[in-house]
Amino acid sequence: MLTTKLRPLAGAALATSLTIGAPAVFAQDNALPGTVVWTTYDTGGAMHSAAVAISSALKQNDGVNLRVISAGNGAAQQSTLKAGRADFVLAGFDVYFAQEGAFQFGAADWGPQPVRLVMTSMTDQGFGLAIAPELAENVKGPGDLRGLRIAFVQGSPSIAGALQALVIACGDMTWDDVQRVEVPGFGASVDAYINDQADVYFTSTNSGTSVKADASSRGLGWVPVPFANETCWEAIRATDPRWIQKVVTEGVNIPEGGIEMASYPDMLLNTTADRDAGYVQAMLKAIYDNFDDINGATPTTYGLELDRQILSYTVPFHDGAIAYFKEAGVWTDEMQAHNDRLVARQDALKAAWDAVVAMNISDEAEFAAAWKAKRIEMLEAGGFDVPVRDW
Incomplete structure (x- = not known):
């Protein structure tokens, strides 16, 4: 592992x-x-x-x-x-x-x-689920995202696959358990979050757009993917082969000691x-x-x-x-x-x-x-x- x-x-x-x-x-x-x-x-x-x-x-x-x-x-x-x-x-x-x-x-x-x-x-950054800080307080993992608005980028298999693995598979949900907000591109997913049209979107922890989102009125937090949740990790790996366990130590609002997340190159x-x-x-x-x-x-x-x-x-x-x-x-x-x-x-x-x-x-x-x-x-x-x- x-x-x-x-x-x-x-x-x-x-x-x-x-x-x-x-x-x-x-x-x-x-x-x-x-x-x-x-x-x-x-x-x-x-x-x-x-x-x-x-x-x-x-x-x-x-x-x-x-x-x-x-x-x-x-x-x-x-x-x-x-x-x-x-x-x-x-x-x-x-x-x-x-x-x-x-x-x-x-x-x-x-x-x-x-x-x-x-x-x-x-790098020492990671890829994962960005979330509004006020919502992050009650989110200990993807299984806590039920009912939230998830930005879904059309025409991006990579992001679609990430959401399928990290939200649906790990969280043991279907798309009926969340609100799917469809957007035409990655930039549009960031805008949807900033404009309070989505609660969660997929991004990297250290990108310029993450800095932009954090500087907005919404701020920025992250959804952890705890390594101890073996059921979640089995579901992730059965869904999408890209993912590895990674302690992310670099990025916007990453605490000292890092966050356990799923990531890839x-x-x-x-x-x-x-x-x-x-x-x-x-x-x-x-x-x-x-x-x-x-x-x-x-x-x-x-x-x-x-x-x-x-x-x-x-x-x-x-x-x-x-x-x-x-x-x-x-x-x-x-x-x-x-x-x-x-x-x-x-x-x-x-x-x-x-x-x-x-x-x-x-x-x-x-x-x-x-x-x-x-x-x-x-x-x-x-x-x-x-x-x-x-x-």
């Missing part, structure tokens, strides 16, 4: 990834092209701030123009890879759902995507499997060659440090990233075996998807049912975990 602030960490959970990726951009002699395009969350969030800090360092030191595209939810972010509008996405856990063909990615025009990780981030830089390996390796090299300027540029960029990388997670790493980590001396044979297994899992998902598409099912509900059944069948046949059966 992992209970830590997670400094150097080489492994965490287990799980999965696959679509027709964007056309690969080829680097010459493992050098970055003059313009690189990233997509991430809206302005004001930690990911956008980190992307801008990296962009500034690369522009100033290497003359590379890193353009940052904003997209308010995970499906919109990953669509920029699929359409060839971006080379990389700095995302949350939506990359896993894209790999799985889950939630919006289970629609007929999506399917499991061939995504690959490039780098991760692990702060940021996941990802691309498609067909992206040129030299390009990906050059992207990582540029980031770490300029890391003295990037580190500390925002409150969370230190989490990108090489010794904080989670190199065995739920989505496989790109061959170009692996080449960089091998040169840095941090990639092991065990990591490679884990990565190969994740790629094989993606292959099983791709085969399952192709089999369903070949059925030529026009009805959306029938297609979704066929995909769910075939996904479970093929994963189990390959000996892979099926962490969630309700997608």
Whole structure:
């Protein structure tokens, strides 16, 4: 059982990834092209701030123009890879759902995507449920959220999955037990909270938007996820494989000694499997060659440090990233075996998807049912975990 602030960490959970990726951009002699395009969350969030800090360092030191595209939810972010509008996405856990063909990615025009990780981030902050302080006094865990208004971001599998795990599964509830307030994007969920249209929303403890919410008339508190609640944690892990136990010590209104929460890597830089390996390796090299300027540029960029990388997670790493980590001396044979297994899992998902598409099912509900059944069948046949059966 992992209970830590997670400094150097080489492994965490287990799980999965696959679509027709964007056309690969080829680097010459493992050098970055003059313009690189990233997509991430809206302005004001930690990911956008980190992307801008990296962009500034690369522009100033290497003359590379890193353009940052904003997209308010995970499906919109990953669509920029699929359409060839971006080379990389700095995302949350939506990359896993894209790999799985889950939630919006289970629609007929999506399917499991061939995504690959490039780098991760692990800070001392956490992800969790923000709540109004006056309500937090009576909330000792997710099971105490019954009847409250929960901000639900449309088009964000990562946030939808988080709420399903942390609120519904851990709290042993259904959506009928809370008031679901649907909003179009993450920024809108923050606004809904600030404007007293929602009592709880999902966010990171150390983001600029958390500072903004705390400065509002509502203030900001946090819902703990106590480690001693084994039933809750069993339900979380059976619902969503991203979560690890973490004592969060950094963020807005975090008490001395920290809070027991569920968390996962702060940021996941990802691309498609067909992206040129030299390009990906050059992207990582540029980031770490300029890391003295990037580190500390925002409150969370230190989490990108090489010794904080989670190199065995739920989505496989790109061959170009692996080449960089091998040169840095941090990639092991065990990591490679884990990565190969994740790629094989993606292959099983791709085969399952192709089999369903070949059925030529026009009805959306029938297609979704066929995909769910075939996904479970093929994963189990390959000996892979099926962490969630309700997608």
